Amino acid sequence: MQSGRPRNAGNYAVGRHYDKMLEDIAESNKEGPIQCIFFSEFHADYGPRIVCQFPDDYISKDIFDAVSVYIIPKPDIQKRIVTNTILLENEADSPTLGERRRPPRGLKIVGYPNAIADKKYARNAFIFNVCLVCESGERTIQYEPVVRKASEWLVQMEHETALLSGREGQAKMPAVLRAMLQDLNSxxxxxxxxxxxxPVHLKVVRTPPAPKHVADHDVPVWVGRRRPRLEHWDMTSQQIIPHIKGVAHVAKISALADVEVQLVKACIRNLLYYGLVELTSIFQYSNTYVVTPEITRLYTERPLQEECCRAVARDECIPASVGHVFPLYCALTHSRTLRDLCTEHSMQALRVNERQLVQFGLLRGLIRRIHKYPVYQPELAAGAPAPSRFPESVYRLFDGRHSYDEICVRTGLSSKELDDRIERDPTIIVLRK
Structure with a gap:
């Protein structure tokens, strides 16, 4: 793998203070393998340097020199996690053949700089760091306890066997790094x-990604039928949790629980983090849904069929039939509302709960909601009768980015009222997507 070269000093984002250019890279939730592990030290004559790395020559001297001040830092940064994100530019292997340059890529270096104070060392201290290297677009927080524990273990080994500073000890470090990388990845x-x-035991502890944004119009739904016991939660959560029934949106839960909406969002984000709830859209019979390619899984996967039939059953003791459920999903189209579907099929006779049918389909990705987005175009008013105008603050929401759900929650209008008023206003068109 070609290591690449730094573009210039302005293209480095070091520590926790990332350059704006790298924000999208640094905030990725993707996890990937460790690409390299290296051991570096501060040499009394040569300064910061890489003693050994696995694979060999993965981190070039140019790259290391550009961030060495953070790999082997001053005392005030020692004994703490330091993450360096570097944007690189690779050159084509054979530029003479007219190949285009590869797109920029980056590296993320996670280390725990450490120092051993002792008069036997030059400058009265041995300063070192063992670092893990990943691709820049990957999460590395799960590796932070690993590098901290490995660094402290190396301090102990230096005291006992001179593993870091002795010539014989340093000869053993490549095997240590190789075993560490291969075992952690595999x-x-x-x-x-x-x-x-x-021995020291190192373990990668996976951490869930940060929960997504919670909006006023989102509807929290319990994952599974069992809710958490209230006595295990704080007082605010105990007020909120009883109102999470897969029906009320966040703003309504706030009103029902008499809790400020931002506290409700914080509680729901906490439940999202622990995988207890998922978010879905407001349930209405005027909604339209369509199937996704994932619907084929319901046809081929027996465990999913059994889970679905239990989840959508009108009576928990009598599961629905997949022979009834699958055609119901397939009958959802752009031109058919949920009300139309319920009119054409007797949900009671099929032993299917239509609300659970929709929620299960959304949460499993079998179906998706077709949202409506109003767009205000004042130029369409020429020669048209005066419309029943909305307040100016509402017109600002008609920009194609705010759905009916969000607008209805913000304005207090029902979906039917909003539909009727938009229908009479020639300056508004509605996009469906």
């Missing part, structure tokens, strides 16, 4: 030991 944990020393 199994998520590693056991390191040198010459029968007390």
């Amino acid at each position: 199994a998520g944990h590693a056991v390191l030991s040198v010459d029968g020393s007390v």
Whole structure:
């Protein structure tokens, strides 16, 4: 793999203060393997340098020199996690053949700079760092406890065997780094030991990504039928949780629980983080839905069929039939509302709860909601009769980015009232997507 070269000093984002140009890269929730592990030290004569790395030559001297001040830092940054994100530009392997340059890529270096104070070392201290390297667009927070624990273990090994500073000890470091990288990538944990020393156990602890934004018009739905026991939650959550029934949106839950809406959102984000709830859209019989390619899974996967039939059943003791449920999903089209579907099929006779049918389909990705987005175009008013105008603040919401759900929650209008008023206003068109 070609290591690439730094473009210039302005293209580096170091530590937690990322350059604006790299925000989209740094905030990715994707997790990937460790690309490289290297051990570096501060040499009394040569300054900061990489002693060994695995794979060899993955981090070039140019790259290391550009961020070495953060790899081997001053004392005030030692003994804390330091993350460096670097934007690189790779050159084509054979530029003479007219190949285009590859798109920019980056590296993310996670380290825990450490120092051992002792008069036997030059400058009275041995300063080092062991760093993990990942692609820049990947999460690395799960590796932070690993580098911290590995660094402290190396301090212990230096005291006992001079593993870091001695010539014989440093000769063993490549094998340590190789085992660490391969085991962490393959199994998520590693056991390191040198010459029968007390082993250290390193484990990658996966952390869920930050929950997504919660809007006023989102509807929280419990994952599974069992709710958490209230006594395990704080007082505010105990007020909010009883109103989460897969029916009320966030703003309505706020009113029902008599809790400020921002606190409701914080509570729901907490429930999202622990995987207890999911968010869906407001349920109305005037909604339209269509199937997604995932609907084929319901046809082929027996476990999903059984889960679906239990979830959408009108009576928990009598599961619905997949022979009835699958055609119901397939009957959802752009031109048919949920009300039309319920009129054409007797949900009671099919033992299907239409609300659960929609929620299960949305949460499993079998169907998706077709939202309506009003767009205000004042130029369409020429020669048309005066419309029943909305307040100016409402017209600002008609920009094609705010759905009916959001507008209705903000204005207090019902979906039917909004539809009727838009129908009489020639300056508004409605997009469906």
